Amino acid sequence: MERDRRGEMAIAAARLLRDGERVLVGVGLPNLAANIARRVHAPNLVLVYESGVIDARPTRPPLSIGDPDLVRTSLAVVPILDLFSQYLQPGWIDVGLLGGAQVDRRGNLNSTVIGSYDHPTVRLAGSGGAADIASFAKRTVVLLPQSLERFPARIDFVTSPGHPLGLRRERGPDAVVTDLGVFDFDADGEMRLAATYEGVSAEDVQVRCGWRLRVARDLGVVPSPTPAELDALRSLGGQGRA
């Protein structure tokens, strides 16, 4: 039976969100995670989208961050400039949920280019608000599937800054959720494997990581999805098998 990796990732990320927090989300997995959290354990989670939407209660998976459904169910929609300058920059966003093409051990994210910037192998979409969110959300949670290409020793381009060398800055990456496990960040700002899904070993993760991975001494197991979490996942259009 194949694992529902997307569903597991969304549920694992959802658990990192606390009730009442303001969460800046994108479409896809981040949106799924935030909405699972809102339905399961964080009914007062405030969903914010970089399109300016504040406190949306989407009735369907949004197809873009400016989806009319987000607007129609929102508390308010503010100009993008206000969202970034008056809400994100001063620290009123608790969590940013971010994806990316690559991540490194400092939590730096690449969503700009594979290969060189001037002669790219694959030109990606670029920052959007990601660099701003990674800089100024109180903490960020990164979601991406795990592979050697996505966890290289050196990413091709730093779009969104992680922790500087040797130093964990006050805001910045706090967790990375992949289809193999969940990472946190050490006091010196380096990524560390904190837990794996059932049946996944630290070695399985190391094989898909381009640097020598730090592993928590008390490496945990990501608890299996609860029925409530699976219900929420299903109702949100995720696959959600047990």
Next chain:
Amino acid sequence: MERDRRGEMAIAAARLLRDGERVLVGVGLPNLAANIARRVHAPNLVLVYESGVIDARPTRPPLSIGDPDLVRTSLAVVPILDLFSQYLQPGWIDVGLLGGAQVDRRGNLNSTVIGSYDHPTVRLAGSGGAADIASFAKRTVVLLPQSLERFPARIDFVTSPGHPLGLRRERGPDAVVTDLGVFDFDADGEMRLAATYEGVSAEDVQVRCGWRLRVARDLGVVPSPTPAELDALRSLGGQGRA
């Protein structure tokens, strides 16, 4: 028969406004002047108030620049910051109509203090938006009754900048309207008597001016109010006798 000096001043100032212009006005005489212009010869005059009101069509003399009647008849009300930064500063306001306690030969205006700033004889209200308007409206028209105290050689405080010494800047004071006459500004930025009301001589004006006054070679006479102007004045609650 006593002259209706306020009415005459408002009508003289109204004539300086051209149809379609955006005029930033205050309450009192400036508002009266702008509304006479709108009713007589400039139906598309756009009245703007520093409270953020754009294109008001007041049904009564406003009692403050935030009068509910201005809001209810406006095209829009914008935040004050937007009014100053996005409309005034870039030059979208054609005319500022300003009052003041004192004016000097360069068109500098004082609305801050009589006496010294730290030990005032009379502390006045201060700039409000006046200094901003005097700085950035394409031109300003100043309204104040004429007296030696109000036209001194040296004003007590420069609240709103006029033309710098020896230079007429691109934006800035363009006319002064008093109860004795109408002034313009020379190419070098010095105030000059351009016209007087009927029965008023240049000497009458000089007597109430604290510096040696420049007088236009072709000194004019302010035309008498037309019936239409007097009608507008009366309908706006001015006195308006012929």
Next chain:
Amino acid sequence: MTAFLTVQEAVSRYVGDGDAIYLAGFTHLIPFAFGHEIIRQRRRHLTLCRATPDLVYDQMIAAGVADTLVFSYAGNPGVGLLQAFRRAVEHGELALEEYTHFELVARLAAGAADLPFWPLRSLDSDLSARRPRPRVKSPFGPEEVAVVPALRPDVTLVHAHCADEMGNIYAWGLLGEVREAALAARRVLVSVEEVRPGDGLRAERDHLLLPAFRVESVSVAPWGAHPSYVHGVYDRDTAAYTEWDRISRDAGATSEWLDAFVHGVPDRAGYLSLLQPERLRALKEAAEHGA
């Protein structure tokens, strides 16, 4: 979570001696209920910040709560000067930090964005001669622009039309500098005409003034802006602005007024009980007909 407190509790808990406070509202929505309560609780050494001090600060200055005034236009709108302010300044009893309207709201914008300064254009005047507006050179060309420092009130006090039960705040009509003043503050206290139960207000998303997470406390205070106005609810009490001009010209009469209308009543309901019901009714009708 936003707390629901009385005006007394909110001021008692969050406004301290020596604080820099901002009572927001540009001619409209001026939080008089909060201002009177601050007088009643005899706060001292406050720095009062407000573009237009208006009657509310004239009364607070007369009551002796303020050491410093940060402002841009100290007039009695439509009437003339602020007499208690004048007396305090002419007697050297009040320190002034004076700006233009544009500069003052720009200071709030910097505070709201958590920036140390805000850029704007500014010509020289005696205002800038007394307190320079430093110039900053553009890295992108030969231009210089002036900058003003961020203003970050300890507490901004706001009056608005209504709140929902979560503490989201809604307002209609002229907003002036209210939003920037609130977002610039460390703490925001709001009084409202009413709290509306249920989710009905969510349909009014274009009139959201502040989301609940930016609001420390909400207090119900009907007529909390009188003699200023609440768009569509009650009109401005212009007669009160004229009366204040007369009263405030005399220090004794001013004290008597404060004793009767502020210290002599326990709260806003007490203040309202001193006004003629017909007077309030007329203000309500004027607002409803006009709207």
Next chain:
Amino acid sequence: MTAFLTVQEAVSRYVGDGDAIYLAGFTHLIPFAFGHEIIRQRRRHLTLCRATPDLVYDQMIAAGVADTLVFSYAGNPGVGLLQAFRRAVEHGELALEEYTHFELVARLAAGAADLPFWPLRSLDSDLSARRPRPRVKSPFGPEEVAVVPALRPDVTLVHAHCADEMGNIYAWGLLGEVREAALAARRVLVSVEEVRPGDGLRAERDHLLLPAFRVESVSVAPWGAHPSYVHGVYDRDTAAYTEWDRISRDAGATSEWLDAFVHGVPDRAGYLSLLQPERLRALKEAAEHGA
């Protein structure tokens, strides 16, 4: 005075080869009618500015109108990447000026305020390594902040719900960066779903997007934002975004699409005649039910 022109006339008169243009609208109100007309009139060497290039710029890039792209997120929202953009970049055919969303809208804010730069906080990244965000020292303390240069498009093109006969422009729903992009421009051209006669729109003052005196011309273009959306009027045509992903992966198919849907029709009415009426009806119904 605001001119009332056809989309063809407006583009012909005001969009010149080599201009820097901004097609405003963040997922919502994207001015596709204007974008297609610019392709049809074969403008060249344009600098295309837009936070989210979206399909409209992908099509314009494919059509060869652009030398340079100023942007912050070049994705196909909800679908993936922009394939024509990718091809152009991977083949070195398009110069890029790349920012974050915050930086790009801040550049517009500076343009709208007639300032040379805008301050914001910014951490180092490879974006800033390639194009430094200069730091400016605060005159008021030890802090430094980054600044980005003003962006002043020669022409900003906007699509909105409606205009009155004076040329005042009204819009509802998500506005993104539309207002700043318009106010930053030397000239603003607007297309609208409809022009409403009389003074009725003045009651909608909270939805005024731009006053007539900031608008050069107004053009009537029903469905002018398709496949983007107009809040409450027609929904986003998500299928079109997915179809474009398939079409645009192939340069030949892309050319065929442009020949059929842009060059092959004289105007927006012609474009609409190529779409199934049921498709448009469904988008209209979705918007009305949702609203």
